[in-house]
Amino acid sequence: xxxxxxxxxxxxxxxxxxxxxxxxxxxxxxxxxxxxxxxxxxxxxxxxxxxxxxxxxxxxxxxxxxxxxxxxxxxxxxxxxxxxxxxxxxxxxxxxxxxxxxxxxxxxxxxxxxxxxxxxxxxxxxxxxxxxxxxxxxxxxxxxxxxxxxxxxxxxxxxxxxxxxxxxxxxxxxxxxxxxxxxxxxxxxxxxxxxxxxxxxxxxxxxxxxxxxxxxxxxxxxxxxxxxxxxxxxxxxxxxxxxxxxxxxxxxxxxxxxxxxxxxxxxxxxxxxxxxxxxxxxxxxxxxxxxxxxxxxxxxxxxxxxxxxxxxxxxxxxxxxxxxxxxxxxxxxxxxxxxxxxxxxxxxxxxxxxxxxxxxxxxxxxxxxxxxxxxxxxxxxxxxxxxxxxxxxxxxxxxxxxxxxxxxxxxxxxxxxxxxxxxxxxxxxxxxxxxxxxxxxxxxxxxxxxxxxx
Amino acid sequence: xxxxxxxxxxxxxxxxxxxxxxxxxxxxxxxxxxxxxxxxxxxxxxxxxxxxxxxxxxxxxxxxxxxxxxxxxxxxxxxxxxxxxxxxxxxxxxxxxxxxxxxxxxxxxxxxxxxxxxxxxxxxxxxx
Numbered sequence: 038x039x040x041x042x043x044x045x046x047x048x049x050x051x052x053x054x055x056x057x058x059x060x061x062x063x064x065x066x067x068x069x070x071x072x073x074x075x076x077x078x079x080x081x082x083x084x085x086x087x088x089x090x091x092x093x094x095x096x097x098x099x100x101x102x103x104x105x106x107x108x109x110x111x112x113x114x115x116x117x118x119x120x121x122x123x124x125x126x127x128x129x130x131x132x133x134x135x136x137x138x139x140x141x142x143x144x145x146x147x148x149x150x151x152x153x154x155x156x157x158x159x160x161x162x163x164x165x166x167x168x169x170x171x172x173x174x175x176x177x178x179x180x181x182x183x184x185x186x187x188x189x190x191x192x193x194x195x196x197x198x199x200x201x202x203x204x205x206x207x208x209x210x211x212x213x214x215x216x217x218x219x220x221x222x223x224x225x226x227x228x229x230x231x232x233x234x235x236x237x238x239x240x241x242x243x244x245x246x247x248x249x250x251x252x253x254x255x256x257x258x259x260x261x262x263x264x265x266x267x268x269x270x271x272x273x274x275x276x277x278x279x280x281x282x283x284x285x286x287x288x289x290x291x292x293x294x295x296x297x298x299x300x301x302x303x304x305x306x307x308x309x310x311x312x313x314x315x316x317x318x319x320x321x322x323x324x325x326x327x328x329x330x331x332x333x334x335x336x337x338x339x340x341x342x343x344x345x346x347x348x349x350x351x352x353x354x355x356x357x358x359x360x361x362x363x364x365x366x367x368x369x370x371x372x373x374x375x376x377x378x379x380x381x382x383x384x385x386x387x388x389x390x391x392x393x394x395x396x397x398x399x400x401x402x403x404x405x406x407x408x409x410x411x412x413x414x415x416x417x418x419x420x421x422x423x424x425x426x427x428x429x430x431x432x433x434x435x436x437x438x439x440x441x442x443x444x445x446x447x448x449x450x451x452x453x454x455x456x457x458x459x460x461x462x463x464x465x466x467x468x469x470x471x472x473x474x475x476x477x478x479x480x481x482x483x484x485x486x487x488x489x490x491x
Numbered sequence: 492x493x494x495x496x497x498x499x500x501x502x503x504x505x506x507x508x509x510x511x512x513x514x515x516x517x518x519x520x521x522x523x524x525x526x527x528x529x530x531x532x533x534x535x536x537x538x539x540x541x542x543x544x545x546x547x548x549x550x551x552x553x554x555x556x557x558x559x560x561x562x563x564x565x566x567x568x569x570x571x572x573x574x575x576x577x578x579x580x581x582x583x584x585x586x587x588x589x590x591x592x593x594x595x596x597x598x599x600x601x602x603x604x605x606x607x608x609x610x611x612x613x614x615x616x617x618x619x
Contacts, residue, residue: 084571255504260607262502298502298517301556305515307506309562311551327555340555358572395575404578405587408568412542429575468572471509 042279045224046074047217047241050272051108052248054080054129058107060248060272063288065112065121067274073120074274075220078108079213079246080127086210087355087467089129090185100131101138109139114148117204124195124216128207130185132156136207136486154198156208158481161186161352166478170354174472182356184467188474189351191317193229194483195219203485210353212316217242221277235319236343237281240326243314244285244303244338248272251285251303252334253293264299266292286335295334304328304338313344315351320344349473358466362438363429364445365399367458374401374418376453377426383452384428384444391437392430399425425458431466438463494592499603501527505585510570512581514588517558519604524557530593536561539591540584543568561588 046068050061061076068074080102093100102108105127116123128135136153143151161170170186171178190208192215198206200223208216221227221238229235244251251273253264264270271291277283287295304323308314314321322342331337368376381396388394396410397403401419406412428445432438442461449459500523503515516531518524533548540548546565553559567581568574595603 258498258606261498261604298519301517301558302502302504302515304556305506305513305517305553305558305560306504307508307513308560309508309511309513311553311560324551324553325555326553361575397577399577404576404583406576407543408575415542427577429577431573431575466572470572 042225044276044278045221046071046274046276047077047220047245048074048272048274049077049079049245049248051078051080052246052250053082054085054102054104056080056248058104061108061112063291064272064274065115065119067288068121069115069119075122075124076112076116077216077220077245078123078125078127079216079248080104080125081129081210083353083469084355084467086129086187086353087184087469089131093130098131098134101129101135102127105135105138106142110142110146113139113142113151114146117143117148117151122199122204122206122220124199124206124208124220126208126211126213126216128155128209130160130209132207132209133486136205139205139207140486151204152202153205153207153486154201154203154483155486156190156194156198156206156211156481156483158194158479159187159190159208159210161188161474161479166474169474169478170352170472173474174354174470178354178356178470184355184357186352186354188479189317190479190481191215191346192218192222193318194481196222198483199223212318213246214239214242214316215318217245217275218318225279229318230345232319232343232345233341234281234343236321237283237341238277239314239316239319239321239343240304240323240338240341241275241277241283243321244300245273245275247303247306249293250306251300252287252295253299256299256302262298264294268292281341282337282339284331284335284337286332295336297328297330297336300328300336300338315347317346317350319346348476350476350479352472352474353469354472355467355469358468359431359433360435360438360463361429361431361466362441362461362463363427364442364459364461365425365427366445366448366452366456367423367425368453368456369423370455371422373422373424374398376455377424378418380426380448380452380456381428383448384441387444388440392432392440394441395429397427397429399427403427435463492594493597493600495595495600495603496589497531497591497593498589499605500593500595501589503585503589505582507567507570507580507582510567511562511564512566512584514561514563514585515558516561516588517556521557524554526593526595527559528552531559531561531591535591536563536588539588540566
């Protein structure tokens with residue numbers, strides 16, 4: 038007999054650090070009208086956490102999502118008033134500071150002090166952990182070049198905090214679907230080895246975690262795949278039932294669309310083997326998934342299963358890499374591409390073997406091309422009349438990389454006719470390597486902001 | 492039989508992890524799926540992306556979604572660590588694949604989705 042417990046509604050109002058910040062109000066209004074739910078914000082791409090760590094290194098009270106205030110301030114009062122818990126990884130490299138900031142926002146708005154929980158243990162900073170990772174990765178990265186090493190935690194700490202009454206849960210690195218699996222586990226109390234239900238909740242989280250990518254964002258091709266009102270796309274709301282089946286919708290009156298084609302693109306987004314989508318809590322299996330339209334802007338996803346979770350946790354290690362130099366100049370009018378190509382050849386000859394250059398002809402051939410220029414070599418100059426030449430190279434030594442900037446700038450006088458609009462930039466790369474770590478070596482935990490903890 | 496670009500039979504999105512891309516190919520209609528299975532093969536995809544020297548192409552079929560997931564390893568010039576491409580994530584790569592020519596019975600062509608205003612198509616660099 039199917040489980041009869043009432044379903045839970047979970048909405049996502051951010052799909053990455055830098056996403057729109059005005060998506061929360063409409064989903065909160067919809068959740069409030071339905072008697073509550075959970076609001077999640079996903080703000081951590083692979084490198085975001087390392088950038089946050091650099092920010093924390095510079096200021097011990099920073100290192101959390103820079104747009105935290107913009108995300109939380111407009112909706113905190115309504116969430117607390119309408120039994121909507123907030124769960125997010127916006128703690129980034131400094132969850133305690135993010136929690137303190139949210140407490141301060143509540144105080145500034147004269148709201149009752151929320152119960153804020155902090156998830157810890159994702160940062161692998163102690164010497165034994167670092168040694169273990171170093172032995173495992175086998176790459177030549179100097180310890181001092183490492184900016185951050187973090188494990189992807191699962192949903193258990195989030196679920197426990199919510200069960201104990203947390204109204205806001207602030208995490209750093211957790212697997213993106215854990216933001217959804219945590220509230221689902223707190224709500225339904227499934228067993229932690231109920232792999233099929235964990236698999237379904239995980240994929241509900243997967244559908245939510247990129248925000249509007251499941252409600253019409255990142256889909257439109259004018260004339261072929263049109264989507265209405267992308268300037269005010271609604272963020273997604275999932276309704277998850279006690280067996281883990283779920284429907285996806287969006288707030289009334291918002292832009293975008295929810296349909297099978299869009300949902301299928303998001304279901305497969307960043308998936309490799311559909312029968313084995315690895316997360317800390319379960320290996321989800323979407324090989325038999327199906328999607329059907331069940332209403333206007335509403336689809337149902339079924340057929341998902343799951344298998345026993347992996348023994349290890351995924352770890353991302355970010356470290357300082359070489360210097361990336363980029364410089365651009367535009368050529369327009371007759372023979373625009375030929376002039377841009379000539380300019381690229383001039384730069385290449387002057388720099389010679391000192392740097393491996395990538396040459397882009399933006400407006401004719403750029404992002405499709407390969408770094409080695411094989412595709413560009415097989416393609417004749419087009420008739421394009423407005424081309425932007427981009428020259429890029431990377432080098433360990435900043436001064437060597439800077440030659441790209443100088444040689445492209447010098448094209449103003451020394452290059453082909455009519456070049457203009459030079460822009461140059463140089464920045465240090467943040468490189469990343471992924472590995473795994475034994476669960477036993479990671480000390481995941483959680484505590485309330487107002488509690489002392491070891 | 493005539494060739495039409497893959498985007499008239501399917502749509503899709505690119506995802507990336509490290510130096511690997513995954514490209515979904517989703518049939519616009521269930522009846523088009525078999526044609527995709529026949530023609531969007533691992534070997535053909537590897538050849539289509541040859542300039543990027545992929546090390547391996549694996550195709551996973553999802554018949555209940557009338558879709559396939561194509562995983563291309565070594566296609567991102569080293570990925571975000573090493574690539575010099577403006578689009579180091581390879582976000583655009585699904586649009587490269589969606590130009591793949593697919594052989595279709597003549598009588599089907601009028602039934603396939605197409606860009607509504609074909610005259611609005613910009614002249615583009617396409618594979619020779």
